[in-house]
Amino acid sequence: MRDPETSRFAAGRLSPARRKTDLDRLRSETFDVLVIGGGVTGAGAAVDAAARGLSVALVEARDLAAGTSSRSTKLIHGGLRYLEQAEFPLVHEALAERELLAGRLAPHLVRPVPILLPLPAKAWPVRAGLRAYYGAGVALYDAFAGLVGQGRVVPKHRHLSRAATRRLFPSLRPDATGGAIRFYDGQVDDARLVVTLARTAASLGAAVVTSTRVTDLRDDGEQITGARVRELESGEEIDVRARVVVAATGVWSDDLTKMLPRARPGLRVRASKGVHLMVSRSAISGEVGLLLRTPSSVLFALPWGGHWLIGTTDTDWELDRAHPAASAHDIGYLLNQLNQVLDRPLTEADIEGVYAGLRPLLAGEDEATSALSREHAVVAPMPGLLLVAGGKLTTYRVMAADVVDIAAQQLGVARRSSTARLPLLGADGYAAMWWDRAALAARFGVPVGVVEHLLERYGTLTPEVLAIAAADKELAAPLTGAPEYLAAEIVYAARTEAVVHLEDALTRRTRISIETPHRGEATARHAAQLLGAELGWSEAQVEREIAHYLTRVAAERESQRMPDDQTADAARLGAPDLRGPDQPVGEG
Template sequence: MDLEQRAASLRAMRDDTFDVLVVGGGVTGAGIALDAASRGLRTAIVEAQDWAAGTSSRSSRLVHGGLRYLYQLDFKLVAEALKERGRLLSRIAPHLVEAQPFLWPLKTRVIERAYSAVGVGLYDALALAGSGFRKTVPVQRHLSHRGALRRFPDVDPKALVGAIEFYDARVDDARLVITLVRTAVHHGAEAVSRAKVTRILKDDSGAASGAEVVDLESGDSITVRAHRIINATGVWTERTQDLAEARGGLKVLASKGIHIVVPRERIRGDAGMFLRTEKSVLFIIPWQHYWVIGTTDTAWHEQLEHPVPTSADIDYVLDHANSVLSRPLTRDDIIGTYAGLRPLLQPTVLDETKSTKVSREHTVAEVVPGMVSIAGGKLTTYRVMAEDAVDFALGRRAAKQRPSVTADLPLLGAEGYVATRNRADALAGRYGFDHDRMEHLLARYGSELPELLAAIDERPDLGEPLAAAPQFLRAEVHRACTHEGALHLEDVLVSRVRLNSEARDRGESAVDEVAELCAQALGWDAERLGLEKANYLRRVAAERAAEEQPTDEAASAARLAGEPVA
């Protein structure tokens, strides 16, 4: 995805009539676009911000079955999620999704170990059954007190008597979404970010027939004609439904979850940690260069575009993490923070006379004839949600004639991934990359890695690390603009080269170099270059100010002070 593709998609949206128009470019909308396009449906998808700019770039970055739901006896939900986890690990996105061990710390020697073992054992059994009894992650193993300390040396010895080690998986959530959109485009979809739906159009019978869309980059308005519209806008669900002036649809509330990021070397541990709290769960998750720790679960009543953690949120996460760590974390250890909004689906639809399809995790409902909304669910089950949404929009007969094919459809970078990984040593030697660099690149690009290396062959300067963030190559910034749909500096630093949440200065020290690379790829003049840098620095200052505030209201106001200048 680049500027040429975006322009071509805008022309197609203006000139063509689509079978499906998807509104919303998070993981659900991106999954729907891929599902529809891969069925052979003429598909368009628009997103008002950057791809994954909402909840789908602000999650715990996990692909998991939801172990805690077993203790609520929600076996069907867990089984479905574990089946999807297995598909992602083995077929759909093995380059993006990686198996991750976790320790469940035990406080008592016999009773807790016994019932926890049964629960985790059932978790493993459901995972095996969902994958056709092909093991995609190792099964549980029990650790003594000494064994737990060996796996996680920085755990407080008094915090446990032993542990159960079990597996889930982790994923760069924003990269998954961007790859879904790119794969949808590969299969014929038209995709445009920074394009806002301002009105749902109807025909003489009152059925949805398209949408008015404003290209926020140019200010131009276009009419997109479509036989069916699928609203997948998460916490914006009701706002989008209101554009159709209808009584039907879904009711969604926003719940804030925050995370902190600390350097990898700050906590000694080879596995993650799973803790049950009085409100929810807390994950301590190791990544290659850092740990992600969260989350919270609190109602959010402020603006939806820029949720931010408060000082109290950060203290909450620190306190719960420190309850099991032998070397307590302080604010000085934090290199990044972020907050996202979960779209909490309410138990009833807005108009009970409209048709709906209800899952344990998500619901699809008719807004007006020709337009449906989907909400709820979680990242792990995006593919099931997408299939349900397209089936519902098509109707039973048409869905049977054009069934979903995504259960076994590899995303870009997945096909041939193992073969590319097998060449890792040879590629590393040719380009002078160490093992750490190759693991980083393989986990981001999979079998598309040779394309990135070809760009380095053409421009050797792209093979150099970023001066202020050497974990990333200059080529990764270039590719973000030429292949991954980045239009602004913040698009690169927030969702592609994720220094906004993974660097102590939120990428401030890398701004000049990254912006110059963006300018070269996107054709910015000096004025645009200066504006992009100034806007990103405004954002960073606002985010820093927000996380010092005591309340959501104050934090939201501080963050809004960093809105970009046109």
């Protein structure tokens, strides 16, 4: 096995020491490309630019994937419903990216998930017509995926009878389906994908610094020459010099445009709120996911480990963008839509977690957010500045390549994007390690199930986590209140994954905040003590981190009892942000 100290594994460690080094680089270097925004598009752009040999810095106001990119439906998909809107190129592009991610770039993070598209229980002629209509759409979906040319990774669809449908999903009411079509898409832990992208960029030489908010853009009167940033942990102001600035700031795109020295055209982005629920796997009996049509959009119920992930809503949002809030109305809507097809209706008592995110949609003047295109755009409102927005999680790599193509052209660099052939950290050798997982478990003296859990989160980086657990048996034990996670994973996050605050570890490096009924409250002290030992926190700081996290959870619970967006937003804002009171310009 490769020596991690001599591989790019080591170069990709976003440790506390690496953070200090990267901050020094922000102070002293002139970068070819400065990326603003630590979401999937920004992290993808950093990988693309660094892979072309450009010097790259990435700054993020809060944490990696703190906004949109940790709050999705967690699907890598082509967008089956976009076929009805005749957006064939968009669907084909997304399916090609799905096959790349699941097959080559990130097979440890993206894996096929079976989903049922139930057919209404109507009279036979109507049902047959609907089966033919939906079947043609799914067949076209599969055909587009098959055009990629690298071999199919995600299985093809299959038609199912009513009896076969209920065998796969016993919780479907008998009168709610006349059969179904089973198809496959890709499932991903979106936050882990972003962290892996950021570490991959770091392994290629990029400086990656979170808790670093852009306060202004630098210019020489003719073009943008960098940005002024505030390091939020110390308050230090730093002028970062760059030949090209790439803003991948999602729903904050308009904020960047307002920083320009003169009014310039930019991207008009609207925020659409999507709310998701987590319920226990035992609350619904089913082996596959569901895709349901709703009056305004679609609804998924997807298996997610020991849980079901249910979502999403699609409504306009004009309130606080850093902490979008789910209201009681949102939660009631999701439960009502799903309960129409379940034999045992879900109640609020079944809910373990709730999260809300904002999609950055390229805006028209009057469209409902559910009708806006998921296509992306790149604009140059001023020389030296590129804005990229729109798109979706699945097509992050295409968005990144498009914006870096223009940046490279401005820099006079001829090298083209190579990211379609660049496995992310943890991907190279993953299949062999998975097949050898029993031997890996025996080597470290842990159950095979533990190794499987780690492999699906870290890929071939798994031995690094196991080595931490082997060095201290207390770290080989599960976290308090979160038996699915090892204590070693929190330590690993502190040492290698750019964790700055307790919230980073419980909401994004792990998903404890949405996967446990206590929302991480029972785990906070254990995790904070582990982080404190790694990050040099004082006892007072440990207590401060715990208090902040508990306040945040309480504010989120309160917001979810509020009847509408306005009252939910007000309740959520009752918890202050540890990274400062100013509105961040963050990720997309």
